[in-house]
Every structure is written in structure tokens, then in C-alpha cells.
Amino acid sequence: MAWNKRNRQLHRQLSIIFTTTVIVAFIGAALGLTETAMWLFYLPLPPLFLLMGTGLYMFAQPYRTKRRGARPNLAQ
Template identity: 50%
Template sequence: MSPRIRQLHRWTSMVFTLIVVGIFAFQAFAVPPEWLYYTPLPFLFFLMLTGIYMFIRHYRRPAQP
């Protein structure tokens, strides 16, 4: 399960980055609507959850002999 979560975290981070870059690019041409600033938030929330899971999983592993 952990490799899937790690891969999903990576792909979500790429989508999040593209959305943020797109918002900045859109600002160069016009004033974006207010709701556009909230579009990266679901991805950010998901990244937070998967990041916390991977962080905790790393420290909860049994010690290697």
C-alpha cells in the first residue's frame, strides 16, 4: 500500500504545482475570479494527508536487525 500512496502523492504534487503555476500565469493576462484561488486546496489537503501518513509510517517501522 505504501508504494501506491507514495506514487499518488507524487502525481498529486505535480497536478498541484501545475494548478498554482496556471493561476500565476492567468494573473498576468487578466484578473482571475475569486474561486480560482481555491482550486488547489483539495489537492493541498490530500498532499497533507498522504505526507503525514508517509512521515508517521517512516518512524513506526520496526527496527532493522
């Protein structure tokens, strides 16, 4: 179950990174930087993509344990 815990922790840390990149993109847009540096808008996409992967893993977890006939670990 250590992998589940790691995945949840990674998701939490990625959410902070993602939020920071969104704030950076907004500040960049407000300062007019995005007219020359369009890539600033794409900055949140890599962490968002990783969030999707780790999030979907967490979403599927209870169904996977149920199918295996094990009791779901509510403390994970």
C-alpha cells in the first residue's frame, strides 16, 4: 500500500506546482509578457497532465481492491 500513499503525496505536491504555474501564467499575462512568450500559457500543462495520471490512479483504486476481493484500505 506504500505505492498508494506515494501516489497521493505526489498528487498533492503536483497540485501545488500546478497552482504556482497558473499564478505565474496569470501574472505574465497581466504584465503583457505573453505577447512575446506564448509558452507561459502552456506552463501548467505538464503538471496538469501528471495530475490527471495520478488522479485517475487514485480514482480507480477502490474499484481495483473491490474486484480483488480485498477490504478497501480506508487509511491510505
